[in-house]
Amino acid sequence: MQAARRDPQAARRDNLLGAFALAVADRIRGEAEGAVGHSGAAAGALVTIAQFPDRTVEDLRRAVGLSQPAAVRVVDRLVADGLVERRAAGRGPAVALSTTSAGRRRARRILELRRRVLAEALPELSPAEASTLAEVLERALARMSDSPGTTICRLCDMGRCRRVACPVVARQIELGLPPPEALPIDD
Numbered sequence: 001m002q003a004a005r006r007d008p009q010a011a012r013r014d015n016l017l018g019a020f021a022l023a024v025a026d027r028i029r030g031e032a033e034g035a036v037g038h039s040g041a042a043a044g045a046l047v048t049i050a051q052f053p054d055r056t057v058e059d060l061r062r063a064v065g066l067s068q069p070a071a072v073r074v075v076d077r078l079v080a081d082g083l084v085e086r087r088a089a090g091r092g093p094a095v096a097l098s099t100t101s102a103g104r105r106r107a108r109r110i111l112e113l114r115r116r117v118l119a120e121a122l123p124e125l126s127p128a129e130a131s132t133l134a135e136v137l138e139r140a141l142a143r144m145s146d147s148p149g150t151t152i153c154r155l156c157d158m159g160r161c162r163r164v165a166c167p168v169v170a171r172q173i174e175l176g177l178p179p180p181e182a183l184p185i186d187d
Contacts, residue, residue: 024121031113032155036106038077041066043110044154045074046099049084050107051158051182053098056089059180060097065151078103108185111157138167145171158182 032043044064052059061071075097078084083103089096099107125133145152145168152168159182172179 020121024117027117027121028114028155031117032110035110035113036078036083037081038074040074041070041154042074042077044151045071046078046083046103047107047110047185048154049078049097050099050104050185052180053183054089054096055180056094056096058094063151064154104185110155111185114155115157115160142167142171146175153179159184 029043033039036043036046041064045060045066048060048063049055052063055063057071057075058068060066060075061068064071064074066074075084075086079086082100083106085098085100086095087098088094122133141152153166169179
């Protein structure tokens, strides 16, 4: 807090960034919850299951930052809605999750809504401004990915962010915890 008092420009920048981030997050959450028909982590869970099929509830739980019982409740709602299917994942009680064709369409819709909110949130940028913004965001995301099993990408469109160029994936690999390969969501 002392640094912010000494540098009013930095304090103002941080305040503007906080307001912008919250406004964008609120809009994405509202659009995503409307598209999936449930509040909370359901949209992130559906997108995650669509892009990482055949993973377990435990994998999903870690990816979206839920407790095990909460993850099971979210999956139960998505199964009841006909968006997700469960099947045996081998020996033991674990089940593999995958989306139905309706679930993949809904996940694609969530990602399209997210892209639209983000596009509408930013003003027209010059190529130089867009490049600078991308560089700053890459550095910021890498810095925020210092803990294993980050949930930052739970609503990311993995098809738009090449794995080799993703700062979150790169940081997770540096930590020795490479995330699984994502599959594009087909309609």
